[in-house]
Amino acid sequence: MRQDRIDFVHNSERALADPTLHSSVRRAMVRFRELQRPVIGEIEEWQALREYAHRVKLHTLSHLDQYLEQLERQIVAAGGQVHWVRDGAQAGRVIADLARSRDDRTVVKSKSMTSEEIELNQVLEAAGCEVVETDLGEYLLQLAGDRPAHIIAPAVHKSKDAIAKLLAEKLGVPVYDDAERLTRVARDALRRKFLAAGVGITGVNFAVAETGTIVVVENEGNARLTTSLPRVHIALMGIEKVIPRLADLGVFLTLLPRAATGQRMSSYVSLLTGPRRAGERDGPEEFHLVIMDNGRTAIQADPVMRESLACIRCGACLDVCPVFERTVGHAYGSVYSGPIGAVITPLYQGLDVAGELPFASSLCGACGEICPVKIDLPRLLLELRARVVQAGGASWAERLFVRGWVATMARSGRLRLVAPIVRLLHRAVARTGIPLPYPFSRWTQFRELPPPARSSFRERWPFAAVGRRR
Amino acid sequence: MRVALFVTCLVDQLFPAVGEATVSVLRRLGVDVQFPEGQTCCGQVAFNDGFWPEAARLAQKFIKDFDDSDAVVAPSGSCVAMVREFYPVLLRDESALADRVRALGRRTYELSEFLVDVLHREDVGAHFPHRVTYHASCHGLRGLHVTTQPLRLLAAVRGLELRPLPGVEECCGFGGMFSVKFAALSGSMLDAKIGAIESTGAEVVTATDSSCLMHIAGGLSRRNSPVRAMHLAEILAAQ
Numbered sequence A: 001m002r003q004d005r006i007d008f009v010h011n012s013e014r015a016l017a018d019p020t021l022h023s024s025v026r027r028a029m030v031r032f033r034e035l036q037r038p039v040i041g042e043i044e045e046w047q048a049l050r051e052y053a054h055r056v057k058l059h060t061l062s063h064l065d066q067y068l069e070q071l072e073r074q075i076v077a078a079g080g081q082v083h084w085v086r087d088g089a090q091a092g093r094v095i096a097d098l099a100r101s102r103d104d105r106t107v108v109k110s111k112s113m114t115s116e117e118i119e120l121n122q123v124l125e126a127a128g129c130e131v132v133e134t135d136l137g138e139y140l141l142q143l144a145g146d147r148p149a150h151i152i153a154p155a156v157h158k159s160k161d162a163i164a165k166l167l168a169e170k171l172g173v174p175v176y177d178d179a180e181r182l183t184r185v186a187r188d189a190l191r192r193k194f195l196a197a198g199v200g201i202t203g204v205n206f207a208v209a210e211t212g213t214i215v216v217v218e219n220e221g222n223a224r225l226t227t228s229l230p231r232v233h234i235a236l237m238g239i240e241k242v243i244p245r246l247a248d249l250g251v252f253l254t255l256l257p258r259a260a261t262g263q264r265m266s267s268y269v270s271l272l273t274g275p276r277r278a279g280e281r282d283g284p285e286e287f288h289l290v291i292m293d294n295g296r297t298a299i300q301a302d303p304v305m306r307e308s309l310a311c312i313r314c315g316a317c318l319d320v321c322p323v324f325e326r327t328v329g330h331a332y333g334s335v336y337s338g339p340i341g342a343v344i345t346p347l348y349q350g351l352d353v354a355g356e357l358p359f360a361s362s363l364c365g366a367c368g369e370i371c372p373v374k375i376d377l378p379r380l381l382l383e384l385r386a387r388v389v390q391a392g393g394a395s396w397a398e399r400l401f402v403r404g405w406v407a408t409m410a411r412s413g414r415l416r417l418v419a420p421i422v423r424l425l426h427r428a429v430a431r432t433g434i435p436l437p438y439p440f441s442r443w444t445q446f447r448e449l450p451p452p453a454r455s456s457f458r459e460r461w462p463f464a465a466v467g468r469r470r
Numbered sequence B: 001m002r003v004a005l006f007v008t009c010l011v012d013q014l015f016p017a018v019g020e021a022t023v024s025v026l027r028r029l030g031v032d033v034q035f036p037e038g039q040t041c042c043g044q045v046a047f048n049d050g051f052w053p054e055a056a057r058l059a060q061k062f063i064k065d066f067d068d069s070d071a072v073v074a075p076s077g078s079c080v081a082m083v084r085e086f087y088p089v090l091l092r093d094e095s096a097l098a099d100r101v102r103a104l105g106r107r108t109y110e111l112s113e114f115l116v117d118v119l120h121r122e123d124v125g126a127h128f129p130h131r132v133t134y135h136a137s138c139h140g141l142r143g144l145h146v147t148t149q150p151l152r153l154l155a156a157v158r159g160l161e162l163r164p165l166p167g168v169e170e171c172c173g174f175g176g177m178f179s180v181k182f183a184a185l186s187g188s189m190l191d192a193k194i195g196a197i198e199s200t201g202a203e204v205v206t207a208t209d210s211s212c213l214m215h216i217a218g219g220l221s222r223r224n225s226p227v228r229a230m231h232l233a234e235i236l237a238a239q
Ligand code: SF4
Pocket: A151, A259, A310, A311, A312, A313, A314, A315, A316, A317, A318, A340, A370, A371, A372, A373, A374, A375
């Protein structure tokens, strides 16, 4: 896992320096927003559903042990096996052992952020398996040796030209320029892998405790093939993915696709309960569910931050974020990017590593407004900022500025004394252009300072205003 | 009706004309405007930057300063959002204050919200013969749900031609310390906002928050743009 401090200022400036990156990512994000708006707008009870989903998630999170054990019982009863793992390393070992024990070491994988989180591909490859990502975007990234830039659109930062060149180089096909042709090339390559694979690995969108059913939502059909063609299916989930009842699934399946891709329903929703049973024609011979903690119980135990575990990884908060659209996922130094990444990466990796992320937001609130499970993202960012400052994470200049500000504002008498002095300085700056101290120096890189006022409002009161205008 | 004006620190020190305009609009509608002179700053700057104990000091002061007012009106959505939405968060450990904090939040209004929702006035007798575009400040819009109120007020201004702003709900990139800590990002957001403003052909851009307008105005003047930034109160005060 990464230990270096995540330098978001630097990363974002590097992203901004790429002239095409912002415009092409923005185009994709605006497209998402335009698709989301009508299908969210048509659900009259959208706010009530968000609220309901939020409550279901928070209820589950405060009874996690109970629901996870119920899930285990149901899965075992359905003929599956459950593996509890503490962290990514242990998950990697368990999955690698399961995969290695087969003669056929080709592993096909459908898209799973949890597996990205623990860099599962590297672990499996080190164990001698051939791993193939089968989601188109993930497949392209795997060929390019790249990491996902967006929770649900992992290759959003890759242009069509770059994809054409990549496929030509890696698969020895001509450089095609139409998207359909390119997709077909990738699909042909993937079909062969599906037929050869002995193990299929998926993530889990929801795991229903009541029935032991895991739910996988996707649009390409690759997850369905991953769970039905190979002899073994391994599903990897974080502990927060469990929901109590099948009846609640309908609410989540209303919220998720609308927020994620602006679809009323995803193209493929697979509900899987254990392996193939006697008399059934498809499905794997073995089903394994790997239930992973990897830092989640610590968040669960934190009453303020717990709601971040309600996230259903729809990616909508990224789509509406003006900062994400300009920096793209990699700048966040973790597989989880955008507003939710800025909340959970500091929780997983520590404030000393990722303490800058919660500050990388203008607090415009667009994320909190769109989130389908009503996670109050702006407030969580603020809460984390307070923790960073409390832990001594603010620079001395910043501390000086804020403490000076607050000391001045603490008494109106002080403000009356200090303000004329500041105004004098302000006028001198406006006239002579003398260099400014932090934070004003950074302000003037991109905008002018406002002109100095002749006097303050409080000095003009009570004679001000009646009939007077500028 | 009596209201206490919370002029906000920014307007007090940098844009006193916005405060005067606010008073003049309210007085025109027959409101008795008081100015509690002990007031300073709601603490938003410190709170947003993570300095919560410091912000709490200013919040406590604000509560004292405005404790015996019937209604508080401020020409700033973000300061009102601070009081209404974030004081309860900031002061959650001060259980003795909880009721006062909530009550204060309920009777503190952003100007356009007060005019339209409380006074039920849309036509405030203003005359402003210019092309105007309106930017929806984030905290007013998403924190307070100030959506149509400013537009309804503007629609009733005589002579005013309203030009819709593309991406009206997109942030201008200010965000307090965000604008200096992540200056390049903030500057890129500002660029987009200014491009949108200029595309409307408006002479004036307006909003309900002087902080966003200060940011936008700073960008406009850096680009030598002829567009002027004016607070909604200043347009409503014009006759
Ligand atoms: S935080 Fe909310 S909007 Fe963001 S990915 Fe998670 S569920 Fe979606």
